[in-house]
Amino acid sequence: GSIDFETFGNKDSSLGTQLPVAGGWAFDDVIEMFYLNKDESQSQLVLRIFDELFLRLKEHNIKNKGTRYTFYAHNLARFDSLIIIKGLSTNNRYKIDPFWHDGSIYSIKIKDEINNITINCLDSNLIFHNKLKTLLKNFNCDVQKGVFPYSFLDENNLYYVGNKPDFSYYPD
Numbered sequence: 001g002s003i004d005f006e007t008f009g010n011k012d013s014s015l016g017t018q019l020p021v022a023g024g025w026a027f028d029d030v031i032e033m034f035y036l037n038k039d040e041s042q043s044q045l046v047l048r049i050f051d052e053l054f055l056r057l058k059e060h061n062i063k064n065k066g067t068r069y070t071f072y073a074h075n076l077a078r079f080d081s082l083i084i085i086k087g088l089s090t091n092n093r094y095k096i097d098p099f100w101h102d103g104s105i106y107s108i109k110i111k112d113e114i115n116n117i118t119i120n121c122l123d124s125n126l127i128f129h130n131k132l133k134t135l136l137k138n139f140n141c142d143v144q145k146g147v148f149p150y151s152f153l154d155e156n157n158l159y160y161v162g163n164k165p166d167f168s169y170y171p172d
Contacts, residue, residue, distance in 0.1 A: 001027025001071040003053075003121065005046075005083050006148045008158060020083050021158055022148070023049045025071065030056055038159045046087020050094065053119075054112040061117055068118045074132040076123035081105035084121065147171065 007018035024033040073080040097109040152169035
């Protein structure tokens with residue numbers, strides 16, 4: 001499967017100060033997207049994403065007898081690992097075991113202690129040095145990465161509900 005986060009930070013923010021405002025995952029034919037609610041913290045958003053993922057994996061496990069899964073996060077080593085570790089470390093349900101090499105996190109094992117299911121998150125960017133959009137096309141994937149209106153997002157509309165932002169707010 002794959003997992004991805006979209007973040008927000010002011011123009012002067014470093015990677016470590018980016019805050020997740022959306023995220024999602026996909027595996028088999030299941031795709032789920034999540035958005036930050038006004039009444040939750042960024043850590044609660046990350047927990048909600050993983051709680052739902054592990055619930056779906058539990059259902060998959062019952063049908064297929066699998067307890068170990070591999071998920072790819074593009075740029076995990078530089079970015080998503082910080083979001084995942086910070087978000088999941090607030091809950092004892094998940095055991096987090098990052099694998100470090102040369103100062104970067106190359107993978108993260110996340111175990112749901114209740115259901116005995118483990119996800120190994122790997123960095124697809126360390127395996128294939130290319131944009132995710134290009135990789136998906138090169139491998140003829142049926143599911144493509146969506147686009148996010150990064151230039152629309154600011155501190156005044158983090159919880160925007162309404163029509164899709166104008167086309168000009170989307171990259172490429």
